Amino acid sequence: MxxxxxxxxxxxxxxxxxxxxxxxxxxxxxxxxxxxxxxxFLYLIEEGQQDLYSGCKKMSRHAFTIRLYIYKCNHKLLDVAIAGLLEFFKEVLPNDAIFPTSTYEAKKVLKLLGLDYKKIYACLNDYMLYWTEHTNATSCHVCGTSR
Known part of the structure; x- marks a missing residue:
């Protein structure tokens, strides 16, 4: 047939x-x-619809986490700086505000949302990426610069 x-x-x-x-x-x-x-997926949908705190209609919990992480990346902030910001937010936002308490927690949420990443190292002179067959290389195969 x-x-x-x-x-x-x-x-x-x-x-x-x-x-x-x-x-x-x-x-x-x-x-x-x-x-x-x-x-x-159902958990993410449910959590994504939750307000950052009661009465907050401008931003959901997930939107807060995503925006915070975009800020971290755009300004090249260290995890320690984000931890400090999270402590500050904890002090100034209402007690019922629910958001990550650490960058580790934020990264877990982002990973669940499919927004995780993998660091790929590059030669200091931008000749190559330490990726695929060069993942374990200790120096650049073009200019010889140490990783």
Missing amino acids: GPEREVEDLEHDEPSNMNNGIQELLHDALREGPNEEAKK
Whole structure:
């Protein structure tokens, strides 16, 4: 039976037969419950809709974390600087504000959101990246500069 025949068979199926198949799939999914990936996704959606603190309509918890991390990257701040900012925010924001208490926590949230990164080192003279086959190199293969 070729692909043309399969398409023809689908075209001639009665709609009720196709609906029964979809209903069976939905029934199976509901009976088994969401898998781990679906649970993570639902958690992220739920958390992403939470206000930073009660009454705050300008920014969600996730938006705060993302914006803070963008600020960190744009200004080349160290984790220690962000930790200091987080301590400061803890003092000035309402007690019910929920946001990361450390850069480690912020990075965990960002990773869950798919916004993590991997550092790739480069030659000081920008001749090469220490990546793929050069990941473990100790010096630049073009200019000889030490990693």
